[in-house]
Amino acid sequence: MARVGSERVRRRPTRAGVVLDPEMIIDTALRLIEAPGGNALTVRRLGVELGADPSAIYRYFRDLDALLLAIADRLIGDSLAGFEAGPDWLVSLRELGERVHRSMLKHPRLVQLRSTRFTAGPNELRADDIGIGLLLSAGFAGSDAVRHFRDFIDTALALATMDAAELTPSQQQTEDRALAAAYASLPAEEYPHLAAVRGDLPQVTASAFPGVLDKLIDALSRAAPGAGPRPADGDAERGPAPAIGS
Amino acid sequence: MARVGSERVRRRPTRAGVVLDPEMIIDTALRLIEAPGGNALTVRRLGVELGADPSAIYRYFRDLDALLLAIADRLIGDSLAGFEAGPDWLVSLRELGERVHRSMLKHPRLVQLRSTRFTAGPNELRADDIGIGLLLSAGFAGSDAVRHFRDFIDTALALATMDAAELTPSQQQTEDRALAAAYASLPAEEYPHLAAVRGDLPQVTASAFPGVLDKLIDALSRAAPGAGPRPADGDAERGPAPAIGS
DNA sequence: TCCTTATGTCAACGCATTGACCTAAGCATA
DNA sequence: TATGCTTAGGTCAATGCGTTGACATAAGGA
Incomplete structure (x- = not known):
């Protein structure tokens, strides 16, 4: 027993009594990311949320980036x-x-x-x-x-x-909004072409x-191969012609 | 005097006697980025290198990202x-x-x-x-x-x-190198097409x-407009035809 | 000369990461 | 069942990080 898939594991409960595993870390991290109020996912908060020391996470993922990649x-x-x-x-x-x-x-x-x-x-x-x-x-x-x-x-x-x-x-x-607006008043001497398309910049x-x-x-x-008319490499078409034009 | 461009400035020398300005901060930051041994650019090191408190940089750039953008x-x-x-x-x-x-x-x-x-x-x-x-x-x-x-x-x-x-x-x-190598041994049942092109994956x-x-x-x-031969919108070519194939 | 304020400094926050530690899980053997 | 060994994995403390608010002070206009 104490197996995950076919791997032996040796999980000890945390001080708070939780037994960690990679999937639940990902779940919890996703929950934090969703949380309102920007940037709710930090290793420390994740630790708190999991009921474990933040550094425990590093037993499962090499660093934060690896965790994010898994997510x-x-x-x-x-x-x-x-x-x-x-x-x-x-x-x-x-x-x-x-x-x-x-x-x-x-x-x-x-x-x-x-x-x-x-x-x-x-x-x-x-x-x-x-x-x-x-x-x-x-x-x-x-x-x-x-x-x-x-x-x-x-x-x-x-x-x-x-x-x-x-x-x-x-x-x-x-x-960015302010920027788009500022586009409208670009100096025409310095950016003649931008000025010419000023109305389309937003x-x-x-x-x-x-x-x-x-x-x-x-x-x-x-x-x-065998695609539609292209004069450049005028091979005889070979292979099945795919439907053109989707 | 004490002007930069047409803006009045009121620069005080740092404790180390340096008078800061945005351009020299960018110069110094670029030098740190070039420095060997990865990730040499940090706000704190930049402060040391400039001879100023790190937080002085925030008088010139809203945050590190703004500085990086300027660079x-x-x-x-x-x-x-x-x-x-x-x-x-x-x-x-x-x-x-x-x-x-x-x-x-x-x-x-x-x-x-x-x-x-x-x-x-x-x-x-x-x-x-x-x-x-x-x-x-x-x-x-x-x-x-x-x-x-x-x-x-x-x-x-x-x-x-x-x-x-x-x-x-x-x-x-x-x-990444290891990964490319690992590609070569993908399980063919799960990834049949990848397995088929295994030799091309590196x-x-x-x-x-x-x-x-x-x-x-x-x-x-x-x-x-007026581009080369394309049956779809078969206008007579107008405007200068660009060289094809570069 | 005074006043305003731009700008340098300081201390503190929470952050990711790491090395040292310690302890219990799971194994082997009897 | 009991004993002892190895070590995965939880914990702790410390590092350097970006950033910020409070504070201090000198620059420059009036």
Whole structure:
């Protein structure tokens, strides 16, 4: 007995009588992150909430970042729930990207706290497996599939981080609004082109993700073997032509 | 006298006799960031190096992030030195993106420390002005130029942040190597597609930026008004046709 | 000369992290 | 069942961190 999975464990109850394990630490941490009033997750508070010395957490996670990574991986797993790859690889790939991006944005503070973008957890691996499967089904060679999917998923994660900064409730928020307003009065001598599009500048505070996603999907659809008309490399089309235009 | 630019200032020498100003704080901070032995920049060390109480820095920058942003903006400015927009907007845009990305990667620790991606400083504004000018010259309408350039520059910055994490010398570094190796032995039942491309997985540790840049440039070249042959909106070509394929 | 106030300093807060410690859990053996 | 060993894991104290509020003082205008 005293096993978790197939591993022997030797858990001692804390002073408060709680028996710790990684899952309950993640649960509690998620609860703290959700808590109102910004940045509620700290190692010390987590210790209090768990009924343990804060340093006990370091027996389970190398540091705070490792814990955050574990949480993020769980979120990715949640976002994958119910995902089914459809007949059109472009549509499925887009949905995968949207799900991953959205799952990160559900907890902006988590994303912002985290310094490593790549969780390396089982759920992200699963997302990778699905995505690469989609590209393989589109006819990409293995090495191209890996490369293209890495481009795709890294962009989704990196932009999620950037968007999270925008969503995090802080003084940053109001500053950004002020900034967008200040755009309207840029000195035309120094920034002639910005001044020329002055009226369109407020939209820069919106997320770049949708637009980037469109561009990536567009580029991938054309890069796919046997894709639509492209004069540059005029091979005879080979391989099954995927549905065009999603 | 006692003016900086057109602003009155009232600088008192520190206990050590130094008279502070924002530029010298940035200089000193940059020197600390460069210093060997990781994470040499701390507010307290900066205080020591400046010959001032650490808290004096907060009279010049709202917090550490604001200081980092100011440094990053200077780096962007440096990276823009000598940049000339050439005749081909696609080539120029690509170079602009590469320069900004590269300037951030020159100081990975800075990038990683920073929580806000957008510096909102004069140099980033100049980069924005140049980039939007390029898109306008390509024939994009103002609102499209703003939107597309935001997509472009945000991606460059966001991926720079991700790449910086890879470059930062830390235990992360070695872990990533180990990870790439571990890829080779993924359980094929759980991750069939990953297993199928197992030999190509080590390349995931490389930066996604070049590939993403290619895709964005490709998508933009096709989105440009009067762009090359695309059956969808088969207008007669108008405006100068940009060189394809760079 | 006085007044205002920008700016330097100090002490304190809660933070993540770590090394030393200690103690009980689980094993082996009899 | 009892005994003893090893060590995972809980605890404690201390470090350096960013940040802040209270305070002090000199710069510069009137």
